[in-house]
Amino acid sequence: GAVVSQHPSRVICKSGTSVKIECRSLDFQATTMFWYRQFPKQSLMLMATSNEGSKATYEQGVEKDKFLINHASLTLSTLTVTSAHPEDSSFYICSARVVGPARFFDEQFFGPGTRLTVL
């Protein structure tokens, strides 16, 4: 089946630094990728929709200048948390929507997530 990877799986950084998270579709092309954030014991909250070759669409309340998204190819999207602060500590998950024939409607696959801890 289709696989989505994220790198790194876990990152600890100091407050004020920037962190880049990669999301890759390993064996399929994805014109659309989504970025989610999940706090402990809470559901996934959609942050932004990333389309290859165009600017990301951010959800209400998500600062686009803080969470920079780049989707430069059909297999890679990156999320950069700029000037990270402790309140940005969370579990970040990406998903990739399949291009072409799908097994089910709106088929998309989720990455394993990245645990960000800001000290």
Add this chain to the structure above:
Amino acid sequence: LAKTTQPISMDSYEGQEVNITCSHNNIATNDYITWYQQFPSQGPRFIIQGYKTKVTNEVASLFIPADRKSSTLSLPRVSLSDTAVYYCLVGDGGGYQKVTFGIGTKLQVIP
């Protein structure tokens, strides 16, 4: 996007059948119903999807009544490894839509 309501948590003993019901009273004609499973510190995984009546695959069944205002995910003979959060999502079948997760149901399987 149609809003969904699920029980926050459920407990079940190993080997039992578990049914998790999701309410989606304002589901639209084009909406599909999709269930995902999420283990701690992992991304969600697709379980099953349906539009009406009954759908069955190798891991679960999905029952959807005629009015489609609810759906029930049925997990046969659960094991400890089925302990996870289960999300019911309703999406517009008319085109690419963003996925919105509700609170989900935390299923705890007890030995």
